[in-house]
Amino acid sequence: MAADRDERVRTDVAVDLGGTWLRIRAGSGETVRLPAPSILNRPGEDPAALLEQLIETLAEAVPAGARVAMSCGAAMDEEHGVLHGSGPLWGGGPDRPVPLRALLTARRPDVSWHLFNDVTAGLASFVERFARPGHRRAVYVTVSSGIALRTADLTERSVPVDAHGLQGEVGHLPAVSTAPAAVRALSCPCGGTGHVAALAAGPALPHVAAALGVEHPEGIRDALPARLRSGDPAARRLLSTVVEPVAELVRTLRCLDPRIDLIGIGGGYAEGLGDPYRAELVRQVSEVRSYADRDTGPDRAAHGLRLCRPGEVDPMAGAVALSHGALTVTKR
Ligand SMILES: [Zn+2]
Structure with a gap:
């Protein structure tokens, strides 16, 4: 009492x-x-x-x-x-x-201290805001200074993790990419090469631009939105290249687990690029490549796939929700 x-x-x-x-x-x-x-x-x-x-x-x-x-x-x-x-x-x-x-x-x-990983906190905030009754699994992918994802099992309100407490550290997996070899050979902050984060995280953008031969790669972060709006083909190719490893993650998630009903893409980099990022992601995810993709098409691909707008996902609110038991981080 x-x-x-x-x-x-x-x-x-x-x-x-x-x-x-x-x-x-x-x-x-x-x-x-x-x-x-x-x-x-x-x-x-x-x-x-x-x-x-x-x-x-x-x-x-x-x-x-x-x-x-x-x-x-x-x-x-x-x-x-x-x-x-x-x-x-x-x-x-x-x-x-x-x-x-x-x-x-x-x-x-x-003081009672409750500590959570920021991607888990982002997932909790995303679920609180966008999950609906009947959704079985929800995934939140952060595309920011790094890349990682978390999956929640909404039927048991859990976030399963491994013995070390980890899940979804996908930023340091090899990127699936059709870009030229110079892009796929880019080095990652972890010391590896060609990782998802080395191509698709925010700090990678000028390096990808330089590897593609885009003019003025050093200022590309600020210049990219205007260059995309003007229809610049080099900017379009750059966007397509940095979105591709994330689109391939989405494709793989959906291929492996049909119970995933909701996928959120957040993080300052993807949110900052906004509508062009969303459109390119949906375009790539809806590409039909084999019999396994017969149920795709832009409407189907976009269904259950949400690019978050700035402020929609709040890791602080997510951490508070987690501390009150909104989702339980469970070791298996
Ligand atoms: Zn890495």
Whole structure:
């Protein structure tokens, strides 16, 4: 009874930890945005000092006895609150996991800390907003500074993960691409070549443009929307090239699991390109290539496939929903 009362009076605090920004929202108040104490913002700084500063900042920002739901931009084990692939944050690789929940709990034991991967949080927000009764499985793909996806089983409200707490880290699979060899040989931030992220994530755009021989590749991120509107064939080819690995992921997901009723594409890069990205994605997904595609066509391909608009998916709201049990992350 006392525990119930404690849960009810706790202030909900939502936190979004990314490589660039740390955003904090207490209750229904304003969202405060601070530069993240990350290696991305401060190259060369001691990762241990950056981590300590993050813990201090959160410890000072959070009211007494609060309930914190935090979306973390790193591959992580959500059961134990341990971050694995935290390169943009602290330069840590898979061999340097950070037990962030334990560190935060040690610093502020009065607070209940709930940590989730940002793609899982995005999935929860996407499901809350767009899933309908009868949908069996929903997938959320983030196309941003990196690429990853999560699938929820809506019949049991679960997000199944492996023994390390991971699922859907597709950004570092080889990209399916019909682009010239120079594009397929592009290097990935993970050290590999030709990965999905090396072609289709936001930071890859100037490199893909250069490999295709597009003029002024360094400024292409800002110039691409206008060049697409003007019908520039080089811009169209560039868009087609960066969409292709994502379209192939969608095609593969649908081929492997007919229970997937809803797929959302979000993330700042895809959302920022907006309608042209959506149109190219639908065009590619609806291509008929074999007998297995007889049920496609643009209407069929677009059905259950949603390119999110900016703001539709909110990882902070998703983290809060997860902390209240909207979906359960389940190890199998
Ligand atoms: Zn990679």
